[in-house]
Amino acid sequence: MDAQSMGVAAEPCALVVRRVGMFGGAFDPPHLAHRELAEVALAQLGLDVLHILPTGQAWHKARPLSGAEHRLAMCELVFGDLEKACVDARETLRVGPSYTADTLIELAKEYPGAELFMVIGADQLLAFKSWVRWEEVMDLATLAVAQRPPQGPDAALEQGLAADISHVDVPFVPLNMPLHHISATAIRARASAANGHGPDLDRLVSNDVASYISTHSLYQDPT
Numbered sequence: 473m474d475a476q477s478m479g480v481a482a483e484p485c486a487l488v489v490r491r492v493g494m495f496g497g498a499f500d501p502p503h504l505a506h507r508e509l510a511e512v513a514l515a516q517l518g519l520d521v522l523h524i525l526p527t528g529q530a531w532h533k534a535r536p537l538s539g540a541e542h543r544l545a546m547c548e549l550v551f552g553d554l555e556k557a558c559v560d561a562r563e564t565l566r567v568g569p570s571y572t573a574d575t576l577i578e579l580a581k582e583y584p585g586a587e588l589f590m591v592i593g594a595d596q597l598l599a600f601k602s603w604v605r606w607e608e609v610m611d612l613a614t615l616a617v618a619q620r621p622p623q624g625p626d627a628a629l630e631q632g633l634a635a636d637i638s639h640v641d642v643p644f645v646p647l648n649m650p651l652h653h654i655s656a657t658a659i660r661a662r663a664s665a666a667n668g669h670g671p672d673l674d675r676l677v678s679n680d681v682a683s684y685i686s687t688h689s690l691y692q693d694p695t
Contacts, residue, residue, distance in 0.1 A: 489520030540564035615644035
């Protein structure tokens with residue numbers, strides 16, 4: 473049986489394709505809104521393949537991420553049954569900071585002539601010009617943007633900005649999906665408060681991910 477008939481890719485996601493998506497992030501943990509965004513991107517962009525890319529050493533993250541092995545395992549639970557999506561470990565295998573531009577360069581070589589799309593949220597779009605080599609990212613891929621409700625103490629200000637992303641001076645393709653009040657930060661806090669599991673957690677992540685978080689005692693305060 474060949475790789476395509478099994479629903480998996482042999483050499484990473486090596487298919488004959490014309491439209492390739494990149495959906496990167498910490499995925500610490502991946503949650504229900506991540507899954508829906510992947511589904512929407514595949515359908516609305518007509519993608520032949522969507523690479524799910526947990527980040528390696530994130531240059532922009534102040535906090536340490538959970539181990540790559542956990543984030544990859546949880547991504548497999550969330551996206552593993554999604555046709556045309558593949559969990560791609562390449563960024564977790566890099567030494568040093570991981571940059572989106574490097575991944576796009578690699579994908580462009582793997583899929584010669586294909587159109588590349590980078591799937592992001594509105595919050596990422598607002599900060600896009602702070603990214604390392606953002607101009608290079610723009611040259612390599614089309615941004616595909618979905619909104620989500622902002623979180624944290626600046627939520628009111630951020631909500632106003634998010635509602636006005638059409639005026640961001642960066643070209644992008646909008647992804648039409650409902651807004652979700654889900655954030656990985658809130659999930660980690662609830663997991664810690666509930667000793668890794670609980671009704672609130674189950675509403676934010678899949679049952680498999682909730683069980684994984686509990687089994688591996690992720691997001692628990694060691695003190």
